[in-house]
Amino acid sequence: MNEMIQETLVGWSRSQFALTACYHWLFVPLTLGLAVVMAVMESIYVKTQDEFWKKAAQFWQKIFGINFAIGVATGIILEFEFGTNWSNYSWFVGDIFGAPLAIEGILAFFMEATFIAVMFFGWNKVSQRFHLASTWLTGLGATISAWWILVANTWMQHPVGMAFNPDTVRNEMVDFWAVAFQPMAITKFFHTVSSGWMTGAVFVVGVSCWYLLRGRNKRFALASIRVASVVGLVGILTVMFTGDRAGIQIAQNQPMKLAAAEGLEHGGAGAPFSIVPGIEVPKALSILATHDTEGVVPGIQDLLNGYTDNEGNVHLSADEKIRRGRQAVNAFAEYRKTVNKDSVTAIQARQTFEENQAYFGYGHIEKKEDLVPNITIVYWAFRIMIGFGCLLTLLLCLTLWFERRGTLAQKRWMQHWGVWSIPMVFLAGQAGWVVAEVGRQPWAIQDLMPVGVAVSGISASSVQVTFCLFLALFTILLIAEIRIMCKAIKNFRMED
Amino acid sequence: MTYEFLQQYWWFIVSLLGGILVFLMFVQGANTLIFRLGKDEEERSLIINSTGRKWEFTFTTLVTFGGAFFASFPLFYSTSFGGAYWVWMLILVSFVLQAVAYEFQSKPGNLLGRNAYRRFLVFNGVFGPLLLGTAVGTFFHGAAFTVSKDAMGAFGANPVISQWANAWHGLDAVANPWNVILGIAILFLARVLGALYLLNNIDDAGLRPKLRRQLLIDTLPFLLCFVAFLVHLLIADGFAVSETGEIYVEPYKYLNNLLEMPVVLCLLLLGVVLVLCGTGMTLCRANFHRGIWFSGLGTVLTVLSLLLTVGYNHTAYYPSTADLQSSLTLANSCSSHFTLTAMSWVSLIIPFVLAYIIYAWRMIDKKSLTKQELSQEEHKY
Numbered sequence: 118m119n120e121m122i123q124e125t126l127v128g129w130s131r132s133q134f135a136l137t138a139c140y141h142w143l144f145v146p147l148t149l150g151l152a153v154v155m156a157v158m159e160s161i162y163v164k165t166q167d168e169f170w171k172k173a174a175q176f177w178q179k180i181f182g183i184n185f186a187i188g189v190a191t192g193i194i195l196e197f198e199f200g201t202n203w204s205n206y207s208w209f210v211g212d213i214f215g216a217p218l219a220i221e222g223i224l225a226f227f228m229e230a231t232f233i234a235v236m237f238f239g240w241n242k243v244s245q246r247f248h249l250a251s252t253w254l255t256g257l258g259a260t261i262s263a264w265w266i267l268v269a270n271t272w273m274q275h276p277v278g279m280a281f282n283p284d285t286v287r288n289e290m291v292d293f294w295a296v297a298f299q300p301m302a303i304t305k306f307f308h309t310v311s312s313g314w315m316t317g318a319v320f321v322v323g324v325s326c327w328y329l330l331r332g333r334n335k336r337f338a339l340a341s342i343r344v345a346s347v348v349g350l351v352g353i354l355t356v357m358f359t360g361d362r363a364g365i366q367i368a369q370n371q372p373m374k375l376a377a378a379e380g381l382e383h384g385g386a387g388a389p390f391s392i393v394p395g396i397e398v399p400k401a402l403s404i405l406a407t408h409d410t411e412g413v414v415p416g417i418q419d420l421l422n423g424y425t426d427n428e429g430n431v432h433l434s435a436d437e438k439i440r441r442g443r444q445a446v447n448a449f450a451e452y453r454k455t456v457n458k459d460s461v462t463a464i465q466a467r468q469t470f471e472e473n474q475a476y477f478g479y480g481h482i483e484k485k486e487d488l489v490p491n492i493t494i495v496y497w498a499f500r501i502m503i504g505f506g507c508l509l510t511l512l513l514c515l516t517l518w519f520e521r522r523g524t525l526a527q528k529r530w531m532q533h534w535g536v537w538s539i540p541m542v543f544l545a546g547q548a549g550w551v552v553a554e555v556g557r558q559p560w561a562i563q564d565l566m567p568v569g570v571a572v573s574g575i576s577a578s579s580v581q582v583t584f585c586l587f588l589a590l591f592t593i594l595l596i597a598e599i600r601i602m603c604k605a606i607k608n609f610r611m612e613d
Numbered sequence: 614m615t616y617e618f619l620q621q622y623w624w625f626i627v628s629l630l631g632g633i634l635v636f637l638m639f640v641q642g643a644n645t646l647i648f649r650l651g652k653d654e655e656e657r658s659l660i661i662n663s664t665g666r667k668w669e670f671t672f673t674t675l676v677t678f679g680g681a682f683f684a685s686f687p688l689f690y691s692t693s694f695g696g697a698y699w700v701w702m703l704i705l706v707s708f709v710l711q712a713v714a715y716e717f718q719s720k721p722g723n724l725l726g727r728n729a730y731r732r733f734l735v736f737n738g739v740f741g742p743l744l745l746g747t748a749v750g751t752f753f754h755g756a757a758f759t760v761s762k763d764a765m766g767a768f769g770a771n772p773v774i775s776q777w778a779n780a781w782h783g784l785d786a787v788a789n790p791w792n793v794i795l796g797i798a799i800l801f802l803a804r805v806l807g808a809l810y811l812l813n814n815i816d817d818a819g820l821r822p823k824l825r826r827q828l829l830i831d832t833l834p835f836l837l838c839f840v841a842f843l844v845h846l847l848i849a850d851g852f853a854v855s856e857t858g859e860i861y862v863e864p865y866k867y868l869n870n871l872l873e874m875p876v877v878l879c880l881l882l883l884g885v886v887l888v889l890c891g892t893g894m895t896l897c898r899a900n901f902h903r904g905i906w907f908s909g910l911g912t913v914l915t916v917l918s919l920l921l922t923v924g925y926n927h928t929a930y931y932p933s934t935a936d937l938q939s940s941l942t943l944a945n946s947c948s949s950h951f952t953l954t955a956m957s958w959v960s961l962i963i964p965f966v967l968a969y970i971i972y973a974w975r976m977i978d979k980k981s982l983t984k985q986e987l988s989q990e991e992h993k994y
Binding site: 218 | 666667669670672673675676677679680681683684685687688690691692693694695696698699701702705706708709710712713715716717720721722723724725762763765766767771772773774775776777780782948949951952955956959960962963966969970973974976977979989990991992
């Protein structure tokens with residue numbers, strides 16, 4: 118019974134966090150991308166003194182402002198949910214995880230809050246150059262914010278730079294630089310931020326295509342497409358490059374996530390890449406995961422039953438890890454019980470604990486099947502991300518090509534494609550996070566802490582109520598935002 | 614830097630952020646006056662556009678306050694946020710509504726209509742300070758939680774370290790009237806600061822007399838609640854920590870803390886005097902509009918000194934009414950020596966951040982906001 122209650126609580130807590138994160142990630146990438154587009158436009162204005170570019174920048178700033186507010190609103194919930202819904206997590210790893218969040222506030226949020234005010238209200242109050250600097254600094258603030266929150270997220274995927282202290286019952290930071298600048302965090306930052314540039318760029322292209330379809334604001338639309346296509350292509354090239362890096366890092370650090378994303382039950386050397394079920398590219402997965410056609414990529418069953426990797430290292434079976442994990446948990450409990458009473462037993466218990474410490478997280482896993490994330494969700498999310506990503510790459514290449522040749526205004530099929538790419542780019546971004554986060558399950562922190570141990574001591578019904586509250590609230594606000602944006606886009610007039 | 618020094622340093626930073634947050638809640642206080650003082654659209658728009666240029670500072674300070682607490686005292690973060698679930702959720706919802714309300718309220722197609730979003734601002738204006746004040750009240754009077762770090766060592770059993778001892782999950786804070794009185798004091802303080810801010814920030818002959826009247830109306834309940842709370846605090850029992858880390862109840866603990874820490878006592882007195890000066894001078898002199906700076910600084914100092922009183926001098930800053938020994942102290946709830954050191958280096962950036970905030974703020978606020986300026990503004994709420 119207790120187990121059932123716990124499962125329901127964990128399920129609702131995860132749902133609430135996922136809901137908040139999904140909504141948040143609708144607004145943040147647009148903020149990151151629009152920030153670059155509008156800053157580039159304002160830079161052109163300052164350089165050329167052409168009022169056209171000022172008006173163009175101001176229009177995208179207006180859209181940015183509508184979107185920014187709701188991004189901020191969902192962001193605050195996300196930060197505090199680590200405490201409200203993941204109380205045990207907050208203590209168990211708060212010594213490491215809290216730091217990036219605090220630095221994000223000090224370094225990034227104040228920069229955004231300060232310079233966004235200058236950007237919106239300073240047109241007639243500060244010099245052109247100061248205003249331009251403020252516009253760039255607003256975007257820089259958002260980007261620095263992304264750095265620190267992605268450092269925190271990466272640490273959940275690949276915890277480094279810490280040591281467990283059984284006396285305080287938590288992981289403690291021992292290497293700040295390892296946490297703040299681990300290679301996986303750098304990859305994740307560029308992958309995520311450049312996907313934001315892509316989102317902003319596709320959004321601008323889509324809206325501009327809508328103007329072309331309507332036959333108005335033609336000069337504005339073509340100029341916006343020119344700027345956005347370049348920003349988007351830079352973004353997408355970075356997404357691809359870092360995606361490749363991420364593939365190798367995930368293969369090394371989260372092999373179960375990769376196996377789930379491929380639906381790979383049994384792996385081995387020369388593993389194929391599944392395009393869709395039934396269609397495979399031979400050896401492609403090995404190339405992606407190891408940059409070697411004969412590289413070993415373990416499948417789900419290999420990971421559960423144990424396997425030998427490319428370097429000849431033997432990886433334990435899940436059952437063995439769970440057994441050792443239980444030993445660690447029991448030794449930890451014994452240590453806690455005896456540390457102030459019986460030093461001999463305490464020393465022995467600590468020694469046993471330290472021998473099995475690497476599997477402490479597994480000690481809270483009930484059965485090995487629990488170590489497999491939802492394969493269907495992860496598999497299809499991965500395909501949506503890559504499939505839409507390819508379509509969007511083609512879109513941006515073509516819009517830039519036709520715009521340079523001066524024929525885009527006549528290509529209505531291209532304009533329709535541009536408009537329909539807006540939902541596509543958001544779906545691709547959402548799918549990316551689904552791969553990253555659902556693929557991490559059942560871990561809150563990879564191999565260290567399962568979600569079942571990370572939750573707060575609250576009732577499932579409380580979380581159900583707040584989940585419904587946030588679902589209703591965010592949905593209403595999203596509808597309002599879309600309506601406001603549509604009206605603003607529809608009402609915008611700029612003579613050619 | 615010793616571990617103890619770092620704990621005290623970070624309690625100071627968190628307390629300072631708390632003080633700045635309460636000062637910046639002039640945004641919330643002013644928003645409660647939108648319908649009360651804004652008799653026509655122009656006046657309401659002036660108030661909203663005036664606070665609308667500052668709301669992100671309050672919001673950001675709240676987020677940074679949370680982040681700094683998480684980084685420096687994670688056991689508080691996990692115990693209070695996970696335990697007093699409903700209080701924090703209500704506070705967050707009110708701030709979510711506020712964040713979108715500014716941008717959405719005057720835009721065509723906003724779904725709920727202009728007044729709905731303005732009511733969100735009023736809702737946040739009332740419940741933000743009230744609930745935050747009530748929550749901070751539990752620093753002095755305790756909350757019903759237990760902490761057992763051994764919980765992580767039992768497979769299959771409930772592994773949660775911090776547990777709330779009743780099903781109210783934070784709403785039980787209202788059972789102690791002194792928590793509510795502090796909440797009401799903070800609410801009226803926010804309104805006082807709101808009126809002072811608007812007097813300084815808006816140059817409008819119609820609004821200014823109304824703001825002065827409102828200032829007087831709000832000063833009285835603020836003073837009543839604040840003085841009552843302060844007197845209660847000085848005669849109340851407090852939660853002390855022995856050398857061995859044992860928590861015990863000590864009569865007149867907070868009074869003793871102030872007497873044993875004369876600098877903190879001076880800060881408190883100076884803070885209170887500045888709040889009164891800012892308010893008093895504004896009420897007495899018709900052309901005096903700089904009261905917000907006196908009362909604002911006074912608010913920062915007062916809140917800072919109260920939080921230092923509850924955290925310093927071997928005091929449990931988050932006492933447990935369910936299990937006294939579960940109470941949180943600076944020593945038992947803080948981050949590791951390494952993390953506090955690393956974060957202390959990061960904190961050296963704060964003066965630089967403050968400098969650019971002040972510079973940018975001055976650039977925007979060189980002149981008070983007027984109806985004429987608002988009518989010519991390219992971007993307005």
